[in-house]
Amino acid sequence: MKIGTTKTRVPGCGVSLGFTLIELLVVVLVCGGCSKQESKESLEQRSTQICAGHLKSFVAAKKRWAQDHNSAPTDTPTFDDLAPYFRRGIRLCPDGGTYTIGTVAELPQCSIPAHNDYFKAHPPEEP
Ligand SMILES: [Zn+2]
Secondary structure, three states: OOOOEEEEEEEOOOOOOOEEEEHHHHHHHHHHHHHHHHHHHHHHHHHHHHHHHHHHHHHHHHHHHHHHOOOOOOOOOOOOHEEEEEEEEOOOOOOOOEEEEOOOOOOEEOOOOOHHHHHHHHHOOOO
């Protein structure tokens, strides 16, 4: 069996580029593997950012709840307490992590450490 060679002549300069089908296949497989790895990483990054956004929403909801109820920094609201402060309902972690609301003074947490690390590195802005 003869393996074919694809020759491409570059117009105007008389140079021809030759690639075997095996070489082309290797390039395609390597590029495909890279893009799969990159898309997995970008999906993880995206879900981390989404989760951090949810945690920021909890911070805002806790502040409003604390103001409305004259709460002390050590008071801990429940999910039901905070639900009215989420216009579109309480959002869940996109990767299945569970949220811990914490006291009014504490930052909420996700059970996935990478999400917490990102959230702590990008804390909510003070009003
Ligand atoms: Zn999370």
